[in-house]
Every structure is written in C-alpha cells, then in structure tokens.
Amino acid sequence: MKSRQFRIVMSFEYMTYMRNKVYIGITILIVILLALGLSAPKIIETARGLGFTGADPDIDDPASTVYVVDHTDDPHLMSHLEATLPDERWRAGNATEIEAYRQQIDGREAKAALVIESQQNLSYITRRFGSDQLANISERVLTAYFQTRQLSEAGLEEADIDRILTPPRMNRIELVEEAGKSMEQTYFYTYLLVFLLYMTVMMYGQLVASSVASEKSNRAMEMLITSAKPLSLMFGKVIGSGLAGLTQIAVFLVAAAGFYKINEASWADIPFIQSIFEMPVHIIGFTVLFYLAGYFMFAFLYGALGSLASRIEDINTSIMPIMLILMSAMFVSIFGMINPDAQFLTVFSFIPFFSPMAMFVRIAMTDVTALEIVVSILIMAATIFGTGWISSKIYRVGVLMYGKPPKLGELISILRQEKA
Amino acid sequence: MELEIDSISKSFGDLQVLNQISFTASSGMAMGLLGRNGAGKTTAIRIIMHVFPPDAGQIRLDGKPLRNGLASIGYLPEEKGLYPKFKIGDQLVYLGQLRGLSRKAAARSVNYWLERFSLAWYHDKKLETLSKGNQQKIQLALALLADPEIVILDEPFSGLDPVNAQLLKDIVREQVDAGKVVLFSSHQMSYVEQFCDNVALLDRGQIVLRGNLKQIKREKAKNRLYVQLSGDPAASGQRLSSLLSQHNRLAETVESIEASGDGSLIHLSDTGSRAHILSLLAGSGADVEQFRLAEPSLEEIFVEEVGESNEKQTV
Numbered sequence: 023m024k025s026r027q028f029r030i031v032m033s034f035e036y037m038t039y040m041r042n043k044v045y046i047g048i049t050i051l052i053v054i055l056l057a058l059g060l061s062a063p064k065i066i067e068t069a070r071g072l073g074f075t076g077a078d079p080d081i082d083d084p085a086s087t088v089y090v091v092d093h094t095d096d097p098h099l100m101s102h103l104e105a106t107l108p109d110e111r112w113r114a115g116n117a118t119e120i121e122a123y124r125q126q127i128d129g130r131e132a133k134a135a136l137v138i139e140s141q142q143n144l145s146y147i148t149r150r151f152g153s154d155q156l157a158n159i160s161e162r163v164l165t166a167y168f169q170t171r172q173l174s175e176a177g178l179e180e181a182d183i184d185r186i187l188t189p190p191r192m193n194r195i196e197l198v199e200e201a202g203k204s205m206e207q208t209y210f211y212t213y214l215l216v217f218l219l220y221m222t223v224m225m226y227g228q229l230v231a232s233s234v235a236s237e238k239s240n241r242a243m244e245m246l247i248t249s250a251k252p253l254s255l256m257f258g259k260v261i262g263s264g265l266a267g268l269t270q271i272a273v274f275l276v277a278a279a280g281f282y283k284i285n286e287a288s289w290a291d292i293p294f295i296q297s298i299f300e301m302p303v304h305i306i307g308f309t310v311l312f313y314l315a316g317y318f319m320f321a322f323l324y325g326a327l328g329s330l331a332s333r334i335e336d337i338n339t340s341i342m343p344i345m346l347i348l349m350s351a352m353f354v355s356i357f358g359m360i361n362p363d364a365q366f367l368t369v370f371s372f373i374p375f376f377s378p379m380a381m382f383v384r385i386a387m388t389d390v391t392a393l394e395i396v397v398s399i400l401i402m403a404a405t406i407f408g409t410g411w412i413s414s415k416i417y418r419v420g421v422l423m424y425g426k427p428p429k430l431g432e433l434i435s436i437l438r439q440e441k442a
Numbered sequence: 443m444e445l446e447i448d449s450i451s452k453s454f455g456d457l458q459v460l461n462q463i464s465f466t467a468s469s470g471m472a473m474g475l476l477g478r479n480g481a482g483k484t485t486a487i488r489i490i491m492h493v494f495p496p497d498a499g500q501i502r503l504d505g506k507p508l509r510n511g512l513a514s515i516g517y518l519p520e521e522k523g524l525y526p527k528f529k530i531g532d533q534l535v536y537l538g539q540l541r542g543l544s545r546k547a548a549a550r551s552v553n554y555w556l557e558r559f560s561l562a563w564y565h566d567k568k569l570e571t572l573s574k575g576n577q578q579k580i581q582l583a584l585a586l587l588a589d590p591e592i593v594i595l596d597e598p599f600s601g602l603d604p605v606n607a608q609l610l611k612d613i614v615r616e617q618v619d620a621g622k623v624v625l626f627s628s629h630q631m632s633y634v635e636q637f638c639d640n641v642a643l644l645d646r647g648q649i650v651l652r653g654n655l656k657q658i659k660r661e662k663a664k665n666r667l668y669v670q671l672s673g674d675p676a677a678s679g680q681r682l683s684s685l686l687s688q689h690n691r692l693a694e695t696v697e698s699i700e701a702s703g704d705g706s707l708i709h710l711s712d713t714g715s716r717a718h719i720l721s722l723l724a725g726s727g728a729d730v731e732q733f734r735l736a737e738p739s740l741e742e743i744f745v746e747e748v749g750e751s752n753e754k755q756t757v
Contacts, residue, residue, distance in 0.1 A: 030539045038528075241523025245584065248491045248517045249540040422493065 027250045031258025032265070035233075039266035049270055053277045060281040063288035082111075088156065089115035089123045089135040099138070099167070106163050110156065123147070136160055141168045205387070207297040212359060212386040214298065215309050216379055218271065220352040223316045226267040227344070230260055230321050231328030231337050234421075239333050243421050252418045256329075257410075260321045267317060268310070275306065301386075308385055315402040316378035319409055320344055326413035329420030330427045340427050347375050355379040362387040371398055374405035443469040443504055445490075445592055445623045450499035452485055459485045462499070463649050465642035467592075467623050472614070474638030474655075475627040476740075478748055481644040483627045484520055487594055490625075491517055503592075516590035520597045520627070522581050526570035530556075533569065534584055541588040548587065555583035559609070574601050582610065592623045599633050611636070631741040641740070645748050659737045664713045668736035670705030672729040679706045685726055692718055707736055 039045045058065070088110050092099055104112050115123060115135065126132040127149050134156065137145040144164060146157040166187060173183045194206070234256075237243045246255055282289070282299045289295045327340040354376055358367035362383055371381040371394075381398045384390050415437055428436065445467045452460040460482045467473035477483050489496050490508070501508045525533050531552055538548030556562045559579040564572060569580065578601050585593060595614070599607055614637060618624050628634050634641065641658070643651040651658065671678035683699045683706070686692050697709040710716065723730050738746070 027540055030536070034536045237525075240526055241519070241521040242525050243523075244519040244521050245517075245524060245537055245581075246540070247493055248488075248515075248519070249537055422488075 027254035028258045031250065031254055032262040035259050035262025036265050039263065039269075045266070045270075049273055052274060056274065056277050057281050060278065060289075061285050064285050067288070084111075085130055085133065086111045087113050087126075087132040089113050089119075089132060091115040091117050091120060091123075091135060091137045093117060093137075093139050094141070096138075096171075099164075102167055103160070103163065107156075107159065138164070206293075208301075208387045209297075209359065210294045211298040211301045211305070212383055213356070215305070215386070216352065216355050216359075216383060218274075219309070219313055219316055219379055219382065220348065222267050222271060222313060223320055224345070224348055226263050226317060227320045227324035227348075228337075228341065230263050231324040231331075231341050232334055233259060233263070234325050234328030234417075235331040235334050235337050238329065238331070238421060238424075247421055252421060253414050255421075256322070256325050256414055256417045260318065260325050264314065264317050264321060268313065271310070271313060305386055308382060311399075312378040312382045315399070315406065318406045319375060319378065319402065320348060322406070322409045322413035326416035326420065329417045330423065330433070332424045332427070336427050351376045351379050355383045358383050359387065372401055374401060374408075377402055377405075443591060443621070443623050444502075445508070445625070446502040446505075447486070447490070448500045448502060450486065450489060450496045450501070452482075452489060452494075452496050459647050460489075460496070461647040463642075463644065463647070464499075465640075465649060465652050467625050467640070469591075469621045469623045470618060471639035472618050472624040472626060472637045474634040474641040475625060475644060476629065476631070476634060476641055476744060477627075477644035478629060481748075482647045483644055484596060486644070487517070487596055487625075487627060490592075490594065491515060514588075514591040516585035516588065516593045518581055518585040518595045518598050520600075522578055522601075524569055524577075524580065524584075527568055529566050530561075530569050530572070530580060531565040534580070534587065537584055538587045541590075543588050551587050551589070552583070555586060558613075559583055575603055575606050578602060579606065579609075582613070586613070586617070590622070592625065593617050594625045594627070596627045597630075598626070599628065599630055607633075631739070631744055635740040643744065643747055650747050651743070655740065658743065659740075662743060663735040663737040665710045666736040666738060667708040667710060667716060667719065668702065668705055668732060668734050669708060669719075669723070669730070670703075670732035672731050675701065675704045678728075681728065682706050685722065685728070686719070689718070689722060691715070692722070702736070705732060 090100060090103065090112055092114075100112065100114050103110075111133075120135070120137070123132060123135045124147060127134060127147060130149065133148070134154075135145075135147040137147065139145065144161060146160070148154060148157070151157070169187055170183055173186065174180070178186075237246060279299065282295075289299075323344050324341060327344065328337060331337045331340045351370075354367070354370050358364060358370070358380060361367075367380055367384060370376040371384050373380075377398050381390075381395070385395065416433065419436055447463060447465050447467075449462045449464050450460055451458070451462055463482070463486060465473070465475070475483050475486065488494060490501055524537075531549075534552040534556075535545065535548045538551060539545060543551065553562070553565070556565055559576075559582075561572075561576060561579060561583075564576070569577060572580065578598075582595075582598065585595065593614075598610060598614075602610060611633075614624060618637075626634060626638055635655070638655055640653065641651070641655050642649050669682060671682060679699070679701050686696055686699065686708075692715055695710050695712040695715040697711050699709075700707050708719070720733060723733070
C-alpha cells in the first residue's frame with residue numbers, strides 16, 4: 023500500500039460524502055428532528071401562551087360530553103367529579119337513556135359514558151380505548167371517593183382518612199460503587215448508543231459495499247485498479263467512509279447536547295431525558311472507540327463482499343452473512359441490558375464481532391475492570407487486523423471478477439490458488 | 443525506449459490464458475496487439491499494468507524489469523467507465539492524483555486535455571450528461587493526463603464518429619512522434635493498419651505472428667501474384683486459369699486462383715514459379731495489363747492466420 027495513494031483515496035471518499043446531497047440532507051433532517059424533539063416542551067408552552075389550547079378538550083363542545091349514570095343515586099358524586107376533574111364536560115345522565123348515549127358516543131356526538139352500577143361495579147363506555155386516560159383517572163377518583171365516604175360514615179376524622187388512604191412510597195436505592203451506573207440512569211442512554219452503533223455500522227458498511235460494487239458495475243474499477251494498489255483503494259474507501267460516519271455521529275451528539283442545554287429547564291421534570299444528557303463523559307469516549315472498532319471489523323468485510331458483486335443488485339445476497347452477525351450482536355447486547363451482570367454478556371464481550379456492542383453495554387451499565395476492557399480491545403484489534411487481511415485478499419481477486427458472485431467454497435479455493 | 447515483453451505466461455485456474463508470449467514495443471513506433479475476442483490481449487495488458495503478476499516471464503523497460511511503473515503508463519481500457527454521477531473535472535483530477543500528479547498539476551493537465559478535446563465546457567458537468575463518444579474522449583484524456591511514457595490503448599476507436607476518430611488519430615500520432623511507446627490493442631484492422639509500425643498477433647494465448655507490418659506484408663506478398671489481362675474480367679480470368687492448369691509444373695505450385703477486382707489473385711506455394719508464370723504469359727500472347735505482387739491487407743493476414751488455426755481446432 024502506498025501511503026500517498028491511500029491518503030488521496032481516503033480524502034476523495036470522504037469528500038464524496040461531504041458533497042453528497044442525500045448525506046447532507048439526512049444529517050440536516052436528523053438535526054432538525056433533534057432540535058424539534060428537544061425543544062418540544064418549550065414550543066408547546068409558547069404555543070399555549072399565544073392562545074393555542076393544544077390538546078385540551080373544549081369544554082363547550084357537545085362532542086366532549088361525558089354522561090354519568092349513577093345507579094347509587096349519590097347526591098354528592100356529580101359535584102365531586104366536577105370539582106376534581108374540572109376539564110371534563112360532565113353531564114348527569116339517566117339510566118333509561120343508556121341506549122341513546124351509546125348511539126351518541128358511536129356517532130362522535132359525545133365522548134363517553136360513565137355508568138356506576140354499584141361501588142364495586144363501574145363501566146366506562148367509549149368509542150375506542152386509545153390515548154384517553156379518563157377511564158383510569160375516574161376509576162381512581164371514584165375509588166378514593168367511595169373509600170372516603172365509607173370511612174367517614176364509619177365515624178373517622180378527615181385527617182385519619184387521609185392518613186389511611188395515602189399509600190406508602192417506595193424509595194428505590196441501588197448500591198453501586200461508581201456514581202452514575204444505576205440501572206435507571208444508564209438504561210436509556212446505553213440503549214440509544216447501542217442502537218446508534220448498530221445503525222451507523224450497518225449503514226456505513228452497506229455504503230462501502232455498494233460503493234465498491236458500483237465502481238465495478240460502472241467499470242470505474244478498471245481505471246482505479248490500474249492507477250492504484252488494491253490495498254490503497256480498499257483501505258482508503260473504508261477509512262474515508264468511517265470518518266464520514268464519525269463526522270455524522272459527532273454532529274448528532276453536538277446538536278443533541280446543544281439543544282438540550284438550550285432547553286434544559288423544560289426537561290427538569292423528566293428524569294430519563296436528564297439521565298441521557300448527564301451521561302459520564304467517558305461513555306462518549308467509549309462510544310467513539312467502539313464505533314470505530316465495530317465499524318472497521320465489519321466494514322472491511324462489507325468492502326470485500328461488495329467486490330464480489332458485479333451489480334448493485336447482487337449486494338443484498340452477498341452481505342447477508344455479515345448482516346446476520348451484526349444483528350445478532352445487537353440483539354445479544356439489547357437483551358443483555360436487562361441484566362448486564364449476566365454471565366453470557368461477559369462471554370460475548372470477548373467474542374469477535376460481538377464484543378464492541380456487548381462490551382459497550384457492560385462498560386456503560388456495570389463495573390468492568392480496566393484489564394477486561396484492555397483484553398476486549400486487544401481482541402477487537404486482532405479481529406480488525408484479521409478481517410482487514412482476509413478482506414484485502416478477497417478484494418484483490420474480487421474486483422476483476424465479473425459474473426455471478428462465487429460461493430463460499432469457490433472463494434476459498436480461489437484464495438488458496440492466489441497464495442500458491 | 444523499449445518495452446519488452448518476454449515469455450509471459452498466465453493461467454487462471456486450469457485455463458491457460460497466455461502461453462509464453464513475447465513482443466517488443468519501441469518508442470516512436472506504434473505497436474498493435476491484435477487478436478480475436480478472448481485471445482488474451484486484455485490479460486497481457488493487465489500484466490503490463492501490474493494488476494496481477496505473470497506466472498512466468500518478465501517485462502522490461504530498456505532492459506530493466508518494469509516495476510511499479512504505474513505512473514508512467516497511460517491506459518485506456520476496453521471496458522470504458524468512470525463515475526457517472528461525479529463532475530468530470532473532479533474525477534479526472536482525482537485519478538490524475540492517483541497516477542502520481544500533484545493536485546495542481548492534475549488540474550492543469552485536466553484543463554489542457556478538456557480544451558484539446560473541445561470539452562472544456564463540461565468541466566463541472568456530471569459524466570452521465572455526456573454522449574458515449576464524448577465519454578470516450580474523457581477516458582482518453584485520462585490516459586494521457588499524467589504525460590505517460592507508455593500509452594496503452596485498448597480498442598480506442600470503438601464508438602467514435604469519423605470526426606472524433608480523426609481527432610484521436612492526430613493525438614495518437616502526436617504521442618508516437620513525441621517518442622512515447624504506444625501500444626494498441628484492437629480487432630479493427632483498418633485502424634491498426636494506418637497506425638502501427640509493428641504488430642503482434644495473439645491467438646488463444648500464443649503469438650502466431652509478430653514483426654514489422656511492412657515486412658510482414660512484403661513477406662506475405664511473395665506468394666501472392668496479381669495478374670490482370672485486358673478484356674472482360676470473367677473471360678480473362680477463365681483464360682488465365684486454363685493457361686496455368688495446362689502447365690504441369692505450375693499446376694503443383696499454384697494453390698488457388700481467385701477473382702480480385704478486374705484481375706485474378708494467384709496464391710503460390712513456391713516463389714520461384716513467378717518467373718515461369720511471367721514467361722508463360724509472355725509466350726501465350728495474352729495482353730497483360732498488370733503483373734505484380736499483391737500485398738495482403740492486415741485484415742486478410744488476420745483472417746488467414748487466426749481463421750486457419752480456428753479450422754484446425756474444429757477438425
């Protein structure tokens with residue numbers, strides 16, 4: 023490999039991404055989505071301030087009517103509901119009209135009907151259970167109401183009733199040596215980052231494969247292979263694409279962090295969003311490291327398999343084996359997140375192809391010794407070296423081979439011959 | 443400069459593609475590598491281009507093994523193609539850089555060649571917007587971009603209209619005159635004939651004919667006699683063949699007589715019998731309009747050499 027050629031190929035490949043309208047478009051789109059998502063509370067707040075009521079139901083709209091049919095004939099029940107849930111359009115109903123209410127609800131002329139047969143038997147009639155939480159809320163309100171009424175009938179004071187009805191609060195305390203490694207705090211960002219790893223490795227790997235195959239199918243390969251060494255071509259392409267991926271990840275992380283900082287106050291009440299943005303800095307370092315490890319491990323193979331395809335259409339079948347390995351690695355890691363201390367996750371964190379994601383989960387969610395991390399990184403480095411070596415062999419043969427992609431057995435015998 | 447291909451052999455699996463081929467291309471003289479499809483031309487070129495090594499044999503430039511000579515070889519492949527979605531200027535500069543030019547030198551050279559091919563306007567256009575002939579010109583520009591010492595052109599004329607073919611001819615001649623080693627590969631004999639001083643004819647991995655084209659033609663012409671008698675061509679042809687067949691000694695050496703133009707083409711197995719025929723004609727009182735050696739065209743030589751071996755194969 024000539025280092026000058028390699029640099030030229032790499033910067034050409036990198037600049038190709040930077041000039042690619044689709045690449046730029048997707049990056050901008052995701053940044054906009056991040057901006058909108060992270061600014062959502064502020065946007066909703068501002069909209070409300072401008073007079074948009076948003077999702078609040080219109081109390082004057084007959085279609086939002088909720089009929090209450092009370093078979094217990096409790097004189098205070100209606101007023102209690104109106105007082106506790108003032109945003110709903112409560113209307114006292116008649117037991118004989120039930121059929122009419124049903125029709126109204128079905129025809130979207132009313133929202134729902136709440137039927138109180140007895141204290142133990144409540145019905146909520148609605149057109150379709152969806153995002154409407156009113157059934158659950160009114161069940162809770164009525165339960166408390168009935169309990170309070172009975173206890174007060176039994177002669178208890180209001181203060182005592184409150185004390186009885188207030189449930190205990192469970193404080194969840196995890197004992198972990200290092201701060202920031204509790205399940206609750208780490209789960210979401212680990213999940214996000216594992217998925218980001220999977221998506222970027224898969225996306226850029228496929229881009230490498232289809233780029234090689236298209237160079238073959240449009241015969242630019244003929245010029246490339248006679249102008250530069252195959253190794254420079256393959257390594258330049260893989261590393262150039264890898265840098266483009268890294269650039270994109272960096273843009274996403276910076277954008278997400280930036281928009282979070284701007285809107286930090288609005289997210290104060292939502293702990294899981296907070297946990298994502300308060301992840302330790304070293305996790306970001308490991309994200310980059312394992313992205314690079316995972317990417318190179320797979321990208322060389324993607325490049326090699328791309329070189330075996332003569333047409334873009336052949337790629338999908340060619341790259342199926344790596345896709346399966348990559349997907350298994352993701353599923354093992356996501357599954358492992360449920361119990362990150364499990365034996366199988368430890369084992370997988372040292373198995374080539376699985377280790378980038380499995381080890382990442384372990385580092386993010388548990389305490390891993392430095393030695394384990396080093397061993398895992400060494401295994402990854404060896405794997406990358408191995409895939410790079412075998413891929414360059416395949417690539418050298420593949421780029422000049424046209425026609426049907428060879429079967430695995432044929433490929434091995436061709437590679438053997440090349441050696442001899 | 444002399445590019446010497448010495449006893450190159452190459453097999454892919456069980457298939458022997460090249461068997462001990464040797465030929466020499468010198469600067470200032472265009473060399474034509476001829477052969478039917480699949481004869482091994484592209485494989486030979488790829489070996490010269492260091493795409494893969496030969497199983498045996500050596501390639502030398504001025505007596506020294508040709509190593510890493512990529513930068514000094516310009517190549518126009520038979521399978522033409524570049525990046526259709528990229529701007530022409532960008533990809534030419536990129537490939538020029540890969541061939542050893544600095545970015546600036548590549549950009550300068552790209553501008554020169556685009557100007558030369560009247561394609562300067564397309565510098566920032568995508569390749570796919572060009573017609574096939576123009577794309578071919580881009581490829582040729584690419585081959586000459588790094589001012590190579592050796593220029594290899596694989597089927598350069600396919601797909602060019604007469605005007606562009608003339609432009610290509612001018613440029614190739616220029617390269618030859620500038621002392622470049624120019625190696626042509628083609629099965630379009632008429633173009634090769636116009637250009638090449640030397641030829642090597644490849645058939646199923648072997649060189650079957652090699653040397654200076656004029657000498658080869660002269661050599662082949664020794665056994666080819668063109669005779670034209672006055673009068674109706676058909677009748678005089680009849681007369682000629684009956685005259686020759688009457689003569690016992692000539693009947694053995696005359697391989698065939700065929701009509702050619704207004705006269706007849708006589709193939710001889712023995713060059714010595716030309717004098718006999720001349721004296722026979724003089725004695726017969728026939729009115730001889732033309733009596734000369736007939737140089738075969740390259741196409742005829744090609745068909746004769748390669749077609750013959752094909753027949754052998756089928757038998």
